[in-house]
Amino acid sequence: GEDVEQSLFLSVREGDSSVINCTYTDSSSTYLYWYKQEPGAGLQLLTYIFSNMDMKQDQRLTVLLNKKDKHLSLRIADTQTGDSAIYFCAESGIGGATNKLIFGTGTLLAVQP
Amino acid sequence: SAVISQKPSRDICQRGTSLTIQCQVDSQVTMMFWYRQQPGQSLTLIATANQGSEATYESGFVIDKFPISRPNLTFSTLTVSNMSPEDSSIYLCSVGRTPSTDTQYFGPGTRLTVL
Numbered sequence: 001g002e003d004v005e006q007s008l009f010l011s012v013r014e015g016d017s018s019v020i021n022c023t024y025t026d027s028s029s030t031y032l033y034w035y036k037q038e039p040g041a042g043l044q045l046l047t048y049i050f051s052n053m054d055m056k057q058d059q060r061l062t063v064l065l066n067k068k069d070k071h072l073s074l075r076i077a078d079t080q081t082g083d084s085a086i087y088f089c090a091e092s093g094i095g096g097a098t099n100k101l102i103f104g105t106g107t108l109l110a111v112q113p
Numbered sequence: 114s115a116v117i118s119q120k121p122s123r124d125i126c127q128r129g130t131s132l133t134i135q136c137q138v139d140s141q142v143t144m145m146f147w148y149r150q151q152p153g154q155s156l157t158l159i160a161t162a163n164q165g166s167e168a169t170y171e172s173g174f175v176i177d178k179f180p181i182s183r184p185n186l187t188f189s190t191l192t193v194s195n196m197s198p199e200d201s202s203i204y205l206c207s208v209g210r211t212p213s214t215d216t217q218y219f220g221p222g223t224r225l226t227v228l
Contacts, residue, residue, distance in 0.1 A: 031216070042205055043156070043219040088155060092217075101146075101207075101217055103156045 004089060004104035011110045018079045020107045022072040022089035029091035034074045037086045084111045115208050117220035125226045126196055133192045134223045136206035141186035144209035151202045162189040196227045
């Protein structure tokens, strides 16, 4: 199957860390992605991780991948009000079909000042 | 990355009419895609726009409803035909740099409302 699940909503205080979680069912995915969508805007690619990696860090963003549990997470350090948005995880390479992205349901991150 | 623009950015249309959405990229790309994002929902792939051949449609989407053109490596159009209120969505194009790179960059989207 091709299901990618996320929790719907996360609320944090400014300056705290945010952790957004994603679970997927297809173990053949090649890359996993995190996208950010601000209100009324398109999708911005935040970061991605290759499926043979466990962790990737990029400034305030840390991606953790647990292939055994098919669990992906995005940690945002020192969360700011500008981080308020919907965050989508996505997987690609499913069943050998490169370039086809399957998106998660999206997590709305609300950052309280 | 790539700079991707879409026209129009938004439109309000009457039931039964058609709308053509344009997607322009600032450099040549092999892969272009069209997605639909229904209100409050995630993104669903409509089709892959192939240069020089017919688009490849995903299950649930047909060419008669969503005809796609890809005349060159920097441009594509998606037409939403015979619209109904259920077609109200954001339509996004994306590009992938090469067939071996799965990374996709998205345009700003076209917000369509059908009355």
